[in-house]
Amino acid sequence: MQFKAMIISNREVSPGYFRMRMTAPPEMKDARPGQFVMVRVRNAIDPLLRRPFGIFDIGINEAEYPGQGPQVYLEILYKVVGKGTETLSTYHHGDHLDILAPLGTGFAADTPDEEKILVGGGIGLAPLYYLARKLVDKHRVRLFIGGRNRDDILCVTEFERLGVETYVATDDGTLGDRGFVTEVMERHLLAEQRAKTIFACGPMPMLKAVAEISRRTGTPCQVSLEAYMACGMGACLGCVVKGKEHAEDSPDYRCVCKDGPVFDFSQLLWI
Incomplete structure (x- = not known):
């Protein structure tokens, strides 16, 4: 519309x-x-x-x-x-x-697992609040927020009011754990052996780390990509990323705006 x-x-x-x-x-x-x-x-x-x-x-x-x-x-x-x-x-x-x-394509949130893991870096937190509101009535939801410092940590109170368990990590240690949020997430992911799905949005280095953890642990994962967009409907091809089958002699490109912004992590080439 x-x-x-x-x-x-x-x-x-x-x-x-x-x-x-x-x-x-x-x-x-x-x-x-x-x-x-x-x-x-x-x-x-x-x-x-x-x-x-x-x-x-x-x-x-x-x-x-x-x-x-x-x-x-x-x-x-x-x-x-x-x-x-x-x-x-x-x-x-x-x-x-x-x-x-x-x-665009949103999150497929109707997975049958017991627990939902949300991971947001900086402004990548934006699409996760609406997702959390849709999930908390039926699932246990845990949120991991990362940023460079305390100013990059947003809306913690709003998530907690929903009943979401929230964990924070900052690069400089000014709020929460010191270090990358993916490290905090992985520790919690391995601590409890129950079925989980990861939903992540943030800068590409963070998403690559999340994808690697998902691959290593066998945890289903959906990622929401951030990209510069001109049209938002797949016409300009200005926001393409490489799909899993991409090769020099056989290109495989996906439009973030139309095919995404949410992808199953296994559908993308993370190299």
Whole structure:
């Protein structure tokens, strides 16, 4: 769908990180965790391209004025890294954005195992909150959050309110364990011998480490990739990654926007 969304709130949740809530049509309630939206950040030529953002949450907002019915809302979580996100950070309640959504392939969360392991690095946490909300009623859910320092650790309280067991690791040790979040995850993964599935989103080095742990331990794993996107629908081929069958004489490319952004880790070439 393409729709106009009115911004309800746009607040800074950590230095340089923002959580934006906006109105959305009722059909957005059918969006799957792991899908994303493309946002036109300005009604101008510069910046020209829409920006992709994972769906952080979708829910029902109580009526703001008498006589209004409940309103579906959409939330995104973003980091200010360039002109587009810098522009987004200046918007306030009542401003409007042009949205394409929902796009891409989401997480396949209906796996029969007992426990779900969520792994997020930095802004890669964004699509995992909506996934956690869908899982906690039926499964034990554990979340592992990693970042360079405490400012990169987002929304811990929100996950804990859902009933998610949360573990934190930072590179400099300013919050939680010192070291990589994948090391913390692997220790917990090996400590209990029960069926699990891993859902991960974050920078590529983290995802490569998660994929290797999944391969080594035989744990099913789905990864959500981050990529620069121009169209969001597989037309421009600007966000391709190598599939597992890729070779110089027989290319195997997958579009992150259309074939993903969520993939089974075994479908990708991690070299």
